[in-house]
Amino acid sequence: MTSPVLLEIRDLRKGFPGVQALAGANFNVQRGEIHALMGENGAGKSTLIKVLTGVHSRDAGEVRFDGQSIEPRAPVQAEALGISTVFQEVNLIPHLSVAENITLGRQPRRFGFIDWRRVRESAQAAIARLGLSLDINRELCSYSVATQQMIAIARAINLDAKLLILDEPTSSLDEKEVDELFVVMNRLRSQGLGIVFVSHFLEQVYRICDRITVLRGGQTVGEYVTADLPRIDLIAKMLGKEPADIESMEAATAAAHHQDAITLEKGEHNPPVLQVNQYSRQGSIQPFDLSIRKGEVVGLAGLLGSGRTEIARLLFGLDSPSSGSLSVDGVHHSRWTPRRAIEAGIAFCPEDRKVDGVIAELSVRENIVLAMQANRSVVRTLPMKKQLALAQHYIDALQIKTPSTETAVGTLSGGNQQKVLLARWLVMSPKLIILDEPTRGIDVGAKAEIESLVASLRSEGMAVIFISSELDEVVRTCQRVTVLRDQQVVGELTGDDVQENRIMEMIASSHE
Amino acid sequence: MSDASPNSTDRQSGNSKSALTRFFGSRITWPVLGLAVVLLFNAIFIPSFFTLEVRDGQLYGSLIDVLNRGSIGVILAMGMTLVIATGGVDLSVGSVMAISGAIAALILTETQLGMLGIVPCVLFAALAAGLMNGVLVAYLKIQPIIATLILMVSGRGIAKFITGEKIITVGDDSYNFYFDFIGKGHLFGLPFTVTLFVTLFAVTSLFVRMTSLGLFIESVGANETASRASGIHDKGVKIAVYVFAAFCAVIAGLIDASNINAADTMNAGVFTELDAIFAVVVGGTALTGGRFSLTGSLIGAMLLQTLMTTLYTYGVPSDVAPVPKSLVIVAVCLLQSPVFRGQLQRLAGKGGGR
Amino acid sequence: MNFIPKKWIPLLTTATVFVLLFSAASWQYEGFASMYVVADLFSENAFLGITAIGMTLVILSGGIDLSVGSVIGFTSIFVATMITDRGMNPIAVWMMALLLGTSLGALMGALIQVYKLPAFLVTLGGLFFARGMAFFVKPEAVQIDHPIYDSLGDIAIPIGGGAELGVAPLIFLSVFVIVLVITHFTRFGRNLYAIGGNEESALLMGLPVARTKIFVYTANGFLSALAGITMTLYMDSGNPINATALELDAIAVVVIGGTLLTGGVGYVAGTMLGLLIYATIYQITFFASLRSSLATIAIGVLLLGFIVLQKLIHRK
CATH class of the missing domain: 3.40.50.300 (P-loop containing nucleotide triphosphate hydrolases)
Known part of the structure; x- marks a missing residue:
């Protein structure tokens, strides 16, 4: 008789330059359960999954899977152990057939050549296991994102997976599609698979998950049986609040x-x-x-x-x-x-500073005058003196810590990059x-x-x-x-x- | 130091950075060093390389030769620098050169218009070529190598069609002083081509730095989404650089045609796009776009020409010269590759660390 | 058009263009619709066909190889010089040429994959290098006069209508069949599609991305060298300027054949159709005594049309 515990993570730690992404996280998953992993930005969810699937190596801690201590070095190794992941973004090949997507890299062969008949049989079997019916000869991209997601799941469990990680699978699905996905998840649960469900949708978590683990700041806040955890408590735990905290703060802010x-x-x-x-x-x-x-x-x-x-x-x-x-x-x-x-x-400081905000390669001065410059015609350049004065003014006003106006923004700390971005818009007096x-x-x-x-x-x-x-x-x-x-x-x-x-x-x- | 930050040196010198560190951190360091090494080599082994003589008030010598022959490379590199700075590349400049030469030769031999006919026609050709490349890249979002490959393939066909698939020689009866002067004339004791490329370099440098165009180009090349979110007209910037590259190409085409007194569409501008890319990369502008240095590209183009002239002096046939050229290209790219740098550092770490 | 899968549209367009072109030419010019012309389409473009097939593999994987023309030129002069000037056995020389081409391909593939250098730049380096080496071997054309070449030259398979296929088109057709099988019936072939379709996903799916990418440049180096040898068989000579800018024609043929330049979509069979269109256009300018530059322009226009068509089809 195998133990009901499938996955056991204890005191997992992982640091990146400047940030401790995991600072002692615990996480357990049992066979035949759907377990939600919840937390806000920077809680450490994605790092935990990446360590578990071998994308990152860990600094400390133990991972026991199926009774053995494991340390996969690549997603392929994790898959071979029985840990498969399906991401929000479907990681399949859009222009190949469904059958091919399911079997790619492990197609049955005869005399070294792919045996297409058996490829189709094996793909059909994988689809049938999920209780789906679709034409496996059609191109993957001719199906909806929801179906593609199911196909990704079919591929993931085709390799005798014991643990299936679903990373935000429902973000781009409509309600009906979510229902279909849940049917499949229930089916797999009854087949004894352990499923980790990462989602921001509380509604869905409460509908499908047996248990919930909450992470915050790289640590496990706690593990709860879904039915016993009121929503408001879950939210409080995710946001790191205690009901007592909230009351005391309310009094202070009410007057204001x-x-x-x-x-x-x-x-x-x-x-x-x-x-x-x-x-x-x-x-x-x-x-x-x-x-x-x-x-x-x-x-x-x-x-x-x-x-x-x-x-x-x-x-x-x-x-x-x-x-x-x-x-x-x-x-x-x-x-x-x-x-x-x-x-x-109107001015906008985006969430993802590095992608939509600052231009890391350019200097503090250039970043600050960028929007103003773009709003003037190309030939009406701000004189260098004016640019320097503006940059210096905002460096002082916002207390931007930079060696000079000509330092590349990418070398500054996150907070100072944010201030440079703010300065870019304040210059415009929006x-x-x-x-x-x-x-x-x-x-x-x-x-x-x-x-x-x-x-x-x-x-x-x-x-x-x-x-x-x-x-x-x-x-x-x-x-x-x-x-x-x-x-x-x-x-x-x-x-x-x-x-x-x-x-x-x-x-x-x-x-x- | 990039051209864009005139104050970076004096402002940063307040810190602990020594002059030496600053020198090695700058993007034009390596091309300058490379050029210095080649020149030093020549100074030792080919003393005649630095000999200058004055004939009829004009300077002659290997150095002058380098400047003269290098002019096409420099001019193309100016346009290519701006294109590469936006994160693109223009493979069609060689074909556009051929078109320009073909138009000039046709107008000289078939009409009496002279330069008055040539100038508007080649400018129009540059505009058309640049717009085609720019629209494909900016609006249809086709990758630059693919978008410009189309004109690279068909451009030479267009040039051949213009000349009727033969070499049009600009002979005695179609002699035009101004056209002849472009490639063979002398001004200020130097070949006119030198004045031409120095002027283009100076005007371009001044223009991109006096206006905000340089800032916009670097911004778009470094981060397109963020630039658009700051209100920069990224598509307009891209179209402008492709038109400018085509403009540089038609000038280079006129020099080439004037030099050989003919429009040789088979050979005009062949592989020049590669030379231009080479000059830009060696000059310290990354192929991924962002910060650019026109000075670096100028030196890169000169380095390439000096290298070639040196090889010719040693009797290396011009047809074999691509071999060392290719080795230098790959070596420079390797040196810029983070993976390779990492390996080097690990090797150095092992050797130097106790 | 809903009943036609999107990915077939370029291929069907290619087939239609070819049929229209050939029918129009046959109707317009007497003697065009003959087996002689058909045999010519294959014979004259055998080396282009071989290299276009190699290019198809590279482009399917999401890469590009600009060195092929130079490698062909180098191989042709290398083979001719070794046989004629050095008196070596052609078979030994072919082996050496294939080894050289394959090694250059492998080297470029390694630089692209291991050091993450842009493919177009590395293969541009290869272009310079091979062309320079070609002139280093011998700066002018060399005739080949050898019994093996004579007997290979005598090979002629009748294909009806009095026309015959020589050894060059036969090599091309064999390569076509072999690569067709490789792309459809081996894991390597399918991995090419996967990598070109989405390299990130291919990695996550556990496919051997690095190995496949290096191998595809290696294979293309081999095929370029083979194309060079085929050229010497067809021309009985070698010349360092042979196949200048042929890479552009090869890319054009591949794209006109319906292969997506960004990789992941396309067929080797499409490249065959692309080659036939290319060859027919040149054949037409010959029959109509038009300037061949018109053919170059027509190919450029087709290239533009197909690239824009692909963009519109695959626009999200």
């Missing part, structure tokens, strides 16, 4: 918000700086309304993947909407692009600035500086949209909070209602 509420009412007659009606983007955010006035800080709160960033990108014109209308200062805009948004006085996770990955001191900066921008009359996973930050900074869950706006809190527990309640409330 009362004052805000009064100012807010006075400003009610101001026309909104930005207003959108029934704005949406297929597959990333359901239709929503939003408006923001001068001198207002509006927060977008929700878990990772709830649609916060998607809203920010839509408002700045980086993505195009599927429906809805947008106006700035009462002027309606139809083809909304970053260039137009900037002209209209009417509205959208800050997506401005405090992510930066140290505590810099966080406080950015919070106080937001407050001073607001007092100067700028409108701010503030996005953060840190609810206390949202509550301290914002007068109004729009709450999101599962790619939907679920409500809005103003004045005295802007409290951490109210936000969490809203996130936790299930679909009616």
